[in-house]
Amino acid sequence: MLIKVMLIKTNARLKKLKRAVANVLFYLLLAVIVLYTVFPFYWAIVSSLKSGSALFQVDFWPQDPYWENYVAVFREQPFGRNILNSLLVSISTVLISLSLALAAAYAMGRIQFRGRTLLLFVILGVSMFPQVAVLSGMFELINSLGLYNNLLALSLSYMIFTLPFTVWVLTTFMRELPKELEEAAIVDGATPFTIVTKVFIPLMGPALVTTGLLAFIAAWNEFLFALTFTLSSEMRTVPVAIALISGASSYELPWGNIMAASVIVTVPLIVLVLVFQRRIVSGLTAGAVKG
Amino acid sequence: MEVTKHRHGTRKGAAHTSTRLSRQKVRWAWLFMAPMLLVLAFVAGWPLFKTIAYGFTDASLIAPETARFIGFDNFAFLLQDPYWWTAVWNTVVFAFASVALETVLGLIIALTLNAKFPGRGGLRAAILIPWAIPTVVSAQMWNWMYNDVFGVINHILQFVGLIEQPIAWTASPDTALLSIILVDVWKTTPFMALLLLAGLQMLPTECYESARIDGVHPLKVFFRVTLPLLKPTLMVAIIFRLLDALRVFDLVYVMSGNNHDTMSMSVYARQQLIDFGGLGFGSAASSLIFAIIALFTVVYLTVARVGREH
Known part of the structure; x- marks a missing residue:
């Protein structure tokens, strides 16, 4: 009797765990989709704010925004x-x-x-x-x-x-x-x-x-x-x-x-x-x- | 007696006016369509006719008036040009590989978006971003990410340890076409996903309810219920994208110019026509592209119709 109750309990716990894992995976999938669609344009914005030498280093955040590129486009x-x-x-x-x-x-x-x-x-x-x-x-x-x-x-x-x-x-x-x-x-x-x-x-x-x-x-x-x-x-x-x-x-x-x-x-x-x-x-x- | 006669008279009169009215309406219809039809004939019908006609001449771009009729010579020469066949092969590989990848990815995204979760509207907006970016801009953005020395893609792959040496993605003949395909997949998957999502939302919910109550495995539900029901939408979305991919020009041209490793049929025709000034030969190539795509469309639609009847 006790064993049966314990079994039912673990079963329920397993189900809960399974659902939690599925949830985590689902939100992971969402994150991957957003990263995939948005990252290239984000990277273009970051790159546009880098000076000549900073461009050649991979920084995922522009250290100090450099606006000169936006002026140069119209000048050149x-x-x-x-x-x-x-x-x-x-x-x-x-x-x-x-x-x-x-x-x-x-x-x-x-x-x-x-x-x-x-x-x-x-x-x-x-x-x-x-x-x-x-x-x-x-x-x-x-x-x-x-x-x-x-x-x-x-x-x-x-x-x-x-x-x-x-x-x-x-x-x-x-x-x-x-x-x-x-x-x-x-x-x-x-x-x-x-x-x-x-x-x-x-x-x-x-x-x-x-x-x-x-x-x-x-x-x-x-x-x-x-x-x-x-x-x-x-x-x-x-x-x-x-x-x-x-x-x-x-x-x-x-x-x-x-x-x-x-x-x-x-x-x-x-x-x-x-x-x-x-x-x-x-x-x-x-x-x-x-x- | 008087009354019935009178009634009869009006009914006859009404019928008469209604046919006259409908005939008048049809005249109005053609009048309303005339400007649109004239413009289309002017910018589509006539240029297509001229292109096909030039294909049978030796016209040059500088002096088109000295053109001579030379029969099928251009086409014979075209079919012997190995570069033409490379271009055909590149285009076919590009079209089928990118549409296949887009369909799978688009289906995954559509199924995800079809679920209910907080922030769904935001996600649907986010996937529209690649679609809204001009093709030329996405080509340049990815060119920069693919850059062999300073590109972020090589950087990440090296950081993770997937590659030892940086890869010249767009310059190396082994990866150039693949790089272009991946950009196209990125840019057009949203279109696919939204079409498929619209298709998914039109499916009847009863099938799913009963499947869920019976405890059928979700994967089985997908392959046995969702996929067959979604087939008409899939077929339409795939033909739209295939026709688009078979005429690809801007992406290939901006990413690798007139490079023969990646040249598509459209790039080939434009190079002959404009850069080499071969109005006759370039037109022959253009007409052949038109014929290939038209033939492909007819075959696809026939197969789709036969498939639907069985």
């Missing part, structure tokens, strides 16, 4: 201009693609017509295009429009990846709005144009913010077209400028400057992403899972 190349270029290109790309896509998404999400599904799949197909497949044709198009080394060339060419994506996601959002909305408007005698501007745009606000943000990030990060269609350092966008920062020789890259530039252009993006976290996740999954 037109980095301010590059940021402005990136902003101009990304914002114009977002505005143009959102307005074109919103009109198209109304048609595809709310109106039944033959060939609608086919059209949606053609558009999805365009978003799968490898960018390099249109590179030479695009190069010629831009040259013939006289837009080589001009920011307009970038806004125009970025339509190839922002437009299909925004149309696709906005169409999914449009479909989810209740049907009675426009029926009421039609009974009141509203034209489709008024329906879009007065009924749908206000309701689509959150969706527009999400898709606009995703399109902005895509345009801000684009590299291949920006590298190929611009020539002078004044016309470069941020990714091209960061990729082409160079020192006296390829063995003497100014890592402090490169890390400072990286931190400058990434911190605003990270803030945006953290603020709009939920919206971004819903936008990404609307584009992929439901599609």
Whole structure:
């Protein structure tokens, strides 16, 4: 009898221990995940705050923060201009693609017509295009429009990846709005144009913010077209400028400057992403899972 | 009698207006789509057509107007170029290795995030950080961490005692491609994890309840219940990522330039096109990349559909 009681007790204790171990392992896993995702950017920040000689020692905490790298980035190349270029290109790309896509998404999400599904799949197909497949044709198009080394060339060419994506996601959002909305408007005698501007745009606000943000990030990060269609350092966008920062020789890259530039252009993006976290996740999954 | 006639009349009238209305609506639909379709035709359709057309000529970038039609010569030459085949091989290895690793890691992170624990929102935000960082920036960040003399990775590995001598991660042909794959895995795992998490949260909870009551081992539940139910989401996420990985350019270009050890198909085509000025030959390479990816997509979708029917 006593033995039986003791056995039951140890069994319960073992179970408790097992659960505690599982808990510890789970939190260890969480710590590893956080370290893995966050450490590289943390390391970039630490490195950007080190002077030339401190860079060559591995310290996991900047001993005394050295801000000179942040000044040098702007002094040694037109980095301010590059940021402005990136902003101009990304914002114009977002505005143009959102307005074109919103009109198209109304048609595809709310109106039944033959060939609608086919059209949606053609558009999805365009978003799968490898960018390099249109590179030479695009190069010629831009040259013939006289837009080589001009920011307009970038806004125009970025339509190839922002437009299909925004149309696709906005169409999914449009479909989810209740049907009675426009029926009421039609009974009141509203034209489709008024329906879009007065009924749908206000309701689509959150969706527009999400898709606009995703399109902005895509345009801000684009590299291949920006590298190929611009020539002078004044016309470069941020990714091209960061990729082409160079020192006296390829063995003497100014890592402090490169890390400072990286931190400058990434911190605003990270803030945006953290603020709009939920919206971004819903936008990404609307584009992929439901599609 | 009067009344019924009257009713009949209005009904007929209503039907008439409704077909007219719907025909009018369809006209509006095309009108609304026209600007978007025109822009897409202009920036996607036309350039793609021109690229394919240039692929059959000997055009040079400096003087494209003197192009002559040369049939399949570019393609014949391309298929004999060992560097092209290296580029194809690198791209295939890169795409499959990184997507495989991302899927496994993404699944682990998604399952973790699907559990309830304090600070879950914070963790979900933290894993978005690599996704938000521009590819060029992550390439440079990792280049610095991979640095053979001063890099933190060699430092840590030496400190732990895993390696004796520092490794030239990005310069040595043995590790260069691996280094690039690991950066891609780091950058895109969050996307995978979030897609899979969304998929997990749509699964019905009843299966889990009954499995838990029956005392089925969690691993068995995962392989017998979760994985089969998650398969559609997995298939979509994998094709998205594979298509992305097969056209990789920026990561490879920033991490090792036009180095043949790691060159991807896109890097090869751009080098021929822009650096060597071979508009015709580069276009041929671009068209072939397009054809390969299109063919791959068709095969994948067919296999996925057949798999779903069985």
